[in-house]
Amino acid sequence: MDEPVEFTDIYVDEAMVDRATEVLRSGRYVKGPMVERFEAAFAEFCGTDHAVGVASGTDAIYLALRAAGVDPGEDVFVPAHTFFATVSPVLELGANPVFVDHDPDTYTMDPRDLAEKVAAADDPAAVVPVHIYGHPADMDAIGDVAEAHDMAMIEDACQAHGATDGGDRAGSLGDAGAFSFYPSKNMTVAGDGGILTTDDPDLAREARMLRNHGRDDDGEHVRLGLNHRLGELHAALGLEQLQHVDDWNEKRRAAAQRYTDRLEDVEAVTTPDTRDDTEHVYHLYVIQAPDRDDLQDSLNDAGVETGIHYPVPTHEHPAVAERLDGSPQVPRTERLTERILSVPMHPRITDTEIDRVCAAIERHYDR
Ligand SMILES: Cc1ncc(COP(=O)(O)O)c(C=O)c1O
Incomplete structure (x- = not known):
């Protein structure tokens, strides 16, 4: 392996x-x-x-x-x-x-x-x-x-x-x-x-x-x-x-572009978007998937580390919830937390590693 x-x-x-x-x-x-x-x-x-x-x-x-x-x-x-x-x-x-x-x-x-x-x-x-x-x-x-x-x-x-x-x-x-x-x-x-x-x-x-x-x-x-x-x-x-952060951010953007290009044809997956006239620095590269937990298991089996940022909306954490009057109306956030998955992202990630992550995602949906 x-x-x-x-x-x-x-x-x-x-x-x-x-x-x-x-x-x-x-x-x-x-x-x-x-x-x-x-x-x-x-x-x-x-x-x-x-x-x-x-x-x-x-x-x-x-x-x-x-x-x-x-x-x-x-x-x-x-x-x-x-x-x-x-x-x-x-x-x-x-x-x-x-x-x-x-x-x-x-x-x-x-x-x-x-x-x-x-x-x-x-x-x-x-x-x-x-x-x-x-x-x-x-x-x-x-x-x-x-x-x-x-x-x-x-x-x-x-x-x-x-x-x-x-x-x-x-x-x-x-x-x-x-x-x-x-x-x-x-x-x-x-x-x-x-x-x-x-x-x-x-x-x-x-x-x-x-x-x-x-x-x-x-x-x-x-x-x-x-x-x-x-x-x-x-x-x-x-x-x-x-002294390095601009260069590292450039590398993060290049890695993000490679993920986005590679995942373009995987219909189930939503890749991140950017607003015009902004420069994203991809602290995290986060995709959406309808079967997020299954996809995360498949990636784990393929040796790919992933994360969820964040699995529980902030207002649902007990320390916050107990201080609020009523439940906030944020239906989009509540849906999103079930779909998001963060895949490996850092300035030194290689093209081969990104390709391995994307191949594991493709395999998951080709089953
Ligand atoms: C969005 C956001 N806000 C606040 C913080 C808090 O930063 P720190 O962990 O340095 O206290 C973090 C980082 O952990 C963060 O990602």
Whole structure:
């Protein structure tokens, strides 16, 4: 039997090892120059004025909401089709998540459903579009709704480092952007880490205070803040990874194109679509299949690793469900979770591996 086709992989080079060694030997592990350098480099990458390094993508979302002034009890609009961590910060803040269905072509937040739900809401304060799987949400249309109702727009860009909409990068498309560097993401800091991006100097200042015990430049604790800081070692590794991410995204796009071409004639399978004038970064390559569980078993038998992102809609998780009044109306998301399957995707996947995955899918449907 051939080697398994792995779902993702890791990348380590000598430059990363040297950077890590440099920080280890420096003895400066927090609040040092590497975080500052990484923040400056990441802000430049996104085309924003500021970037604030934090301990995770979840923290970046939480701090962005707080720094944007979202208060407990206010309504925050989130897609139903996303990872739990888009929603948990909203609940942690004591705000009220309102679930929005997705656009069937791109799986990102449907601006029409958003507009209807905002119109019916008591206290709309913010919207958190997610660039799910690496495809930018429709920020123009969502932005129109946000502007009309004076809502903050926080991008959950945790899966979308380098993605573009109308030529502008994810992280620069809303009032603030939140990125994750969890190891499976398009770039990592070799551990947990995150960053918040923004053009708004007040929001950036507030986020910097909140990530560091709510402390201002005079050392006074003027906010109730916890410790959400990014460490020097992680920032140093992020600096190295950032140099590769555009190239890696290019390779992900080429791999996605090969999957799409190879699967074109497999009628049962739906391959991902993109909106015009966007650049998808394929954090995940997700297909739809009517018999998803059987297909997943067949791929598993053929030595192909797969995943489901996500098997349960966010609002159905007990920690969320028990805090909601009533069930959200998101029928498309509820159907989608039964059909989606993520196949191996990373920058170093080979054409042979992609062909093996596609051949196993074809065999499954030729039975
Ligand atoms: C869409 C989305 N939002 C939020 C997060 C949270 O990021 P982290 O795991 O770094 O806290 C992730 C990643 O796990 C994610 O994929």
